[in-house]
Every structure is written in structure tokens, then in C-alpha cells.
Amino acid sequence: MRNTVKTATIALTAGALALGLTACGGDDSDAFTVAATPVPHAEILNYVKDNLAKDAGLNLEVKEFTDYVTPNTATEDGSVDANFFQTQPYLDDFNKKKNTDIVSVVNVHLEPLGLYSHEVKSADDLEKGATVAVPNDAANGARALRLLDANGIITLKEGIDGEATVADIAENPKDLEFKELEAAQLPRSLDDVDAAVINGNYAIEADLKPAKEALVLESPKDNPNSNLLAVKKGHENDEDVKKLVKLLTSPEVKKFIADKYDGAVIASF
Template sequence: MKALALGLALAASLALPFAPASAETVKVGVTPGPHAQILEKVKELAAPKGLDVKVIEFSDYVVPNAALAAGDLEINSFQHQPYLDNQIRDRGYKIVPVGLTVNFPIGVYSKKYKSFDEIPAGASIGIPNDPTNGGRVLLLLADKGFIKLKDGVGVKASVIDVVENPKKLKFVEIDAAQLPRSLPDLAAAGINTNFAKEAGLDPVKDPILREDPKGPYVNIIAVRAEDKDKPWVKTFVETYHSPEVKAFILDTFKGSVLPSW
């Protein structure tokens, strides 16, 4: 009986995933929605490799970089490179990218109109009030021919760079997380995919305009510059870039979120 019990215990232990005796804890800042969902998958896969990933959600785009710079996080995964570049210019953060993650093609949504052509002159269009995502919506509108921007502004485009506006659209700058809530009061709004999904919008079917997924807005994994060569960073990035995570993204988000590594 003792031999049988020992054999059963051994079989049970072999059936469990290997968990290192002492795991290294890394706190990762994300925004709610797809970033958080993906990180839960990364957390599951990282545990047998000795990483105890703590997923911490933030409801805006400003705090995750401040928390990372202050040492309250080890990693964040929520932003694209143009946004990080702008934050570094404004705040002097010593934060660096260490890997690519996903792309969320931004969309313009409307509760009132089925196409952007239907939007009347003088209508109010909501755009995110952070410089890079607001500029991203303006670039989308320029690409579709609804406005013209000053030559050479690129990803730094802002409302003051609009040089032609045939419909005399009024651009209303609103916190990105609040745009879905403000949508009924606007003719249309450019909304980031994570906030659109949280509000029950379908980022593939619902936008009346949608960004080309090939562009500069691929999201990144970021750490403090002093940590970039640490072994846990390499383990985290390799886990994120695993075939299992890629399959999870494709199966879960059905094209609204695209793996970009």
C-alpha cells in the first residue's frame, strides 16, 4: 500500500507543470482589455520558467510610464513607440523598448452615421487628447482625404497642423478612455481598439474608417534602461513572442488585434 501511495503521489507530481522553487516576481503595467488578456496568457506560460508575473491594470495612458520610471513596475506593455518617444521628450524618462507586441488598428466610430461621407459640415469629431493618438486619428482622416495636414508633420500631427478642412469639422480632444462614453454626443470619434472593445464595439466591423495595420503604431514592451539586459527581461520577451501567445491573440481577437513580432 505504501508503494502504491508513493507511486500515485509521484505520478501526480509529474502531471503538474514544473514550478521553480523560487520565482522572480515582475510587476507588469497594462491597460484593461486585450493587453491585460494577453498578459494573463503570458503569466501562465512564464510561471514554469521562474517568472511570477503580476498583471496591474491602469485606466489611462499616463500612469504606467510614471509607475515604471518610479520603480513601482518592472515592465509595461500598453503603448506604441511614438507615444513613448513623446513621453520621454516631455518627462525625461529613462525607459526603453525591448520587444514588439501587437498592433491595434485605430478606428473612427459613429452612432449616427454609417459612413464618414454622411457626416455634415461643422460636425464635432472626438479624438484622443494625448498627442500621438490624437495625431493618429488626424493622419487617418488625412489618408482618407477628409482633411489635409501640413507637410512633414508625420506622427506628431496635431489639430493646429490641419491646413485644409473642407467639411469644417470641429475636433474635440477628449481623454482616450472617455471617448466611447462621449460617442453619442459626437458625430464620430477615433477610438483606440482596447477602449472600443471594452465599450462593446467591434473593432473590425463597426468602424466607419479604419487605419492600415501596417504602420508605426506597433505596441512595445518597455522597461527601465538600467534593466534592459537583465535575464528576466529576456525570459519575459521570449515568452510573449512564443507560438502559444501568437495563437491566443489570433484565436481570441479575430483580427481586431494583430501579433506584430
């Protein structure tokens, strides 16, 4: 009899503890959770959360990550409902290599990729044999090389598309040496290399000003590298997904992007 009473007491205590945790703001099972890198993705999402989501009937939660892998793996395994941090070429490459099944639902903005340096003020001033850091993932690495090609710093082999690698450089007049690093590490590498091609979000986080400080900068014209909202395949038409798509492509968000980022981030809608 004592054992029965003891068991019941433990069960009641556990139940009360669980209720207390819920009341104190534990996991919100009704929230639509989006994984995002901090700048500008989480900032844009938090603007939506604070100003637009409630009126649209969307309980939005923003979960920040600082890398380009976890947001996709969390979307694939259902830890989050969506993610907002990547481009279509990066997503295609990730799905292929990781055997994930994540799809884009809407393009939101472009973060122009730029070449930055603490050593020189112009790309023409890069010395022979200078070291240039580029992203080490396939999609952003290729994008970096295309940026250098478009500005006459190197020349890629003819017929090379989004899969370009350092091995595909046909002409390298300055005999540049390329150092491949994780994208998030590139701003910190500027003290150790002559120049680095840096993704727009990481440039902003490092207080770099793409429109003013980049030696060369991607053009938004016909650019396939817009940042997108992505979900696991099969969830494209979920009600909360459709609500967020509408909010992310609203006039209010377009104005927020233009006012806050001054050309460093450009709306794609």
C-alpha cells in the same frame, strides 16, 4: 524591567503580525510585475501568466491601470518592473515631456485606431460642421489626424510627421469641429459627438468591433504604432525581461491574439 518586557512583547507581536501578513499573500518580492491597461494588454499577459510563465521560470504579476500615464510613472519610479500599453511615438513623447528614461524592448501587437459613430454608418455621411472627438495626447492625437488624412476626410499640410495637430490641417472640406479628450473617455463621448477616433484597446473594452464597426480603420502595413513592452533604461537585459520577451513573441501568444480578437488586435511579430 516592566518596560523592557512590555517593549519585547510589542516587538514580538509586531513581528508575528508581519509574518502573518506575508503568509496571507502580501507583496511577492520575487514577482516580476508588469503594468498594463486591461484590454488587450492585461488579457495577453494573463494568458502568458496562466499558461506559459511557470514552465519558463517566470513569476509574473499583472497590475492593471486604466490610464496612459501611471504605467510609465510607476515604471520610472520602480513601483513596477515593466509596462505594456503604449506605442513608440507615445513613449517618445512621454519621455520628452516627463523627463523619464523608459525604453522599448519588443513590439507585440497593433491595435488599429478607428473612427466610430453612433450617428452615421459611413464617413461620407458625416455632415458639414460635425464634431469629431480625438485623443488629447500628442502621439495619439497625431495618429488620429493621420488616419483621417489617409482616408480623405481631412488633408494635413505637407511635410507634417508624427507631431501633427489640429492646427496642421490644410483642408477640411466638411468643416469638422475637433474635440480633444482623454483617450479613455472617447468611447463614452460617442453619445455627445458625431464621431470619435478611438484607440483599439478602448474600443474593445467598450464592446466596439473594430473590424466590423469602424467607419475607417488603420492599416497594419508599415504601421509604426505597434504596442510594446517597455522597461526603465538599464533593465533591457534583465533575466526576467528576456523571459517575458520570449513568451510574448511565442507562437502560442500569436495564436491567442488571432483567436481571441478576430482582427481587432494583430500580432506584430
